[in-house]
Amino acid sequence: MVTVTEALDIISAVVKATREQRNCPLEQALDHVLAESIYSPINMPPFQQSAMDGYALSMHESLNYRVVGEVAAGSSNNPSLKPGEAVRIFTGAPVPDSANSIVIQEKVTRKDEVLVLDDAPQEGANIRPVGEQLSKGDVVLAAGTRLSPASLGLLAGVGVSAVPVYKKPRVAIVVTGDELKAAGEELSRGQIYESNGLMLSAALKDKAYVDTFVLKAEDKLDTLTKTLEKAFEAAEVVLVSGGISVGDYDFVNEALSHLGVKTHFYKVKQKPGKPLLFGTKDQQMVFALPGNPASALNCFYVYVHLALKLWEGDAEASISFRQATITADFNKKGDRAQFLKAKIGANNTVEILNGQASSMLQSFAVADALVYMEEDMGFVAKNTSVRYLKID
Numbered sequence: 001m002v003t004v005t006e007a008l009d010i011i012s013a014v015v016k017a018t019r020e021q022r023n024c025p026l027e028q029a030l031d032h033v034l035a036e037s038i039y040s041p042i043n044m045p046p047f048q049q050s051a052m053d054g055y056a057l058s059m060h061e062s063l064n065y066r067v068v069g070e071v072a073a074g075s076s077n078n079p080s081l082k083p084g085e086a087v088r089i090f091t092g093a094p095v096p097d098s099a100n101s102i103v104i105q106e107k108v109t110r111k112d113e114v115l116v117l118d119d120a121p122q123e124g125a126n127i128r129p130v131g132e133q134l135s136k137g138d139v140v141l142a143a144g145t146r147l148s149p150a151s152l153g154l155l156a157g158v159g160v161s162a163v164p165v166y167k168k169p170r171v172a173i174v175v176t177g178d179e180l181k182a183a184g185e186e187l188s189r190g191q192i193y194e195s196n197g198l199m200l201s202a203a204l205k206d207k208a209y210v211d212t213f214v215l216k217a218e219d220k221l222d223t224l225t226k227t228l229e230k231a232f233e234a235a236e237v238v239l240v241s242g243g244i245s246v247g248d249y250d251f252v253n254e255a256l257s258h259l260g261v262k263t264h265f266y267k268v269k270q271k272p273g274k275p276l277l278f279g280t281k282d283q284q285m286v287f288a289l290p291g292n293p294a295s296a297l298n299c300f301y302v303y304v305h306l307a308l309k310l311w312e313g314d315a316e317a318s319i320s321f322r323q324a325t326i327t328a329d330f331n332k333k334g335d336r337a338q339f340l341k342a343k344i345g346a347n348n349t350v351e352i353l354n355g356q357a358s359s360m361l362q363s364f365a366v367a368d369a370l371v372y373m374e375e376d377m378g379f380v381a382k383n384t385s386v387r388y389l390k391i392d
Contacts, residue, residue: 001267001274003375004302004337008319010264011278011306015285017313018236020167026156029147031208032165033312038140040158043131048095051126055108055115056099059123060084065115071096086115095127102126134158144315166313170211172231173200176243176252177291178219195361196241196289196296203300209308219243225255232259236284237311239304242291245275252288253277261286269375270337272358273299278307285311292358298339301370301391321372321387324350330380332373341367342388350388368392 002010021035050056050071057065058081065086069079073092081087081098089095089102101121109116134140140158141151147165155163173196180194181187197214204212213234217227224243231238243252253266261279268276272295277288287304289296302319309317327349332338341363343351352371355363369388373380380386 001269002265003269004372007265007268007276007278007303008306011303012310012317014264014278014280015307015310018166018169018283018311021164022167023162024165025162026152026160029152029163029165030149032147032168033314034141034143034145034147035164035166035313037143038155038160038163040134040136040138040140041160042158043136044134044158045128045130045132048097048130049128050089050091050093050095050102051128052102052104053090054102054104054126055086056081056089056095057086057101057103057121058083058098059100059121063117063120065117067110067113067115099127100124142315144313146309146312146314146316168209168211169236169308169311170213170234171204171209171237171239171308172235173197173212173214174217174227174231174238174240175214176217176219176224176241180216195293196291199293199297199361200239200241200289200300203297207305207308217243219251221251221255224251225258228252228255228259232281232284232286237308238284238286239300240286240288241296242289244277244288244290256286256288269335270339271334272339273302274336276303278303290358293361294341294364295358297361297364298370301389302339319389321389323385324348324388325383325385326371326380327351327382329382330373332377332380335375337375338373339389340371340373342369342371343367344369344388344390350386 024032060083065084068085070088071077071093072090075093079087079096081096100123102125103117103121107118175194175197179191181191183193201212201214215227215231217224240252243250256279261281263277263279266277267274273290275290276299279286285307289299306317306319330352340356341353343353345351350369350371353363353367369390371386371388
């Protein structure tokens with residue numbers, strides 16, 4: 001058995017970025033990770049640009065100017081201004097080469113073509129110089145950057161239309177348990193509805209891993225082994241739900257061993273989710289998750305998501321714990337670390353919810369955080385600062 005910290009360290013050491021890349025149009029690149037650094041093909045802005053609506057001036061000693069024209073955004077007009085002359089200009093428009101200041105429209109009085117300034121202008125005011133944001137050849141975004149809406153806008157703004165990204169993994173979800181029935185079917189005594197397949201598939205899609213599929217496996221070693229073999233043939237990442245504990249019908253560990261999976265750890269000193277296995281098979285990876293729904297989802301957020309980000313080459317892949325104060329006393333029992341379903345509140349507080357059992361999803365359904373109680377913690381008083389993982 002390993003600790004939470006040891007499990008995270010093992011995943012971080014073992015999982016390497018995939019070598020598979022593709023050239024991806026920006027329209028499809030959201031939440032992908034750059035495989036190579038992107039260099040700006042242009043200066044940004046590529047010309048002197050007005051930062052405000054107002055008047056571009058060729059400065060002289062008087063506060064009076066003569067308006068001789070107009071330059072709108074997108075205009076190629078480049079009037080030659082003499083000292084004492086001005087043009088009406090708008091935000092984003094190219095500043096005439098002969099202008100050396102822009103005064104905002106709220107600071108002038110205009111009558112016909114005569115412009116009177118409230119104050120003496122400052123040289124360079126409200127002018128964005130060429131290359132203020134990026135010079136040609138600068139790194140726009142480094143390899144390993146996960147692409148956000150803002151980063152896509154930045155790339156488009158320098159004229160990039162497609163970028164090399166790491167391929168996202170295909171993920172197989174193998175659901176075990178002869179007691180499980182599909183929603184809508186009639187339940188017999190001892191049967192329950194299967195929920196982990198849908199839940200894990202939705203969790204993956206919520207994190208932008210959309211290429212997923214679910215396989216159902218019987219609680220028999222031979223059929224389970226064949227189902228897992230099929231999963232490894234079709235996917236880079238395999239998630240197994242259930243069958244990883246020590247019951248008479250828990251065959252997942254044995255089946256994975258038959259398929260040549262190298263186990264890096266089995267069982268984590270935590271609650272929920274103690275019976276967790278992480279392994280690799282060549283360049284593929286597998287997580288065998290507990291069958292209890294809350295345990296499985298907890299392990300997804302803490303361990304699986306980290307491994308997926310590492311596989312994608314995300315340079316900032318890590319578990320990012322935040323700090324908040326708890327709203328009520330909590331008494332942690334036992335010597336295992338705990339992840340507690342919680343709700344983030346106002347004023348940097350977090351509320352630990354009722355219904356913490358590993359089988360209960362009702363509290364998870366309204367949770368947006370997991371409070372992390374370390375092994376050596378016991379009674380934790382109200383208003384104590386604790387660490388939590390944001391999960392929404």
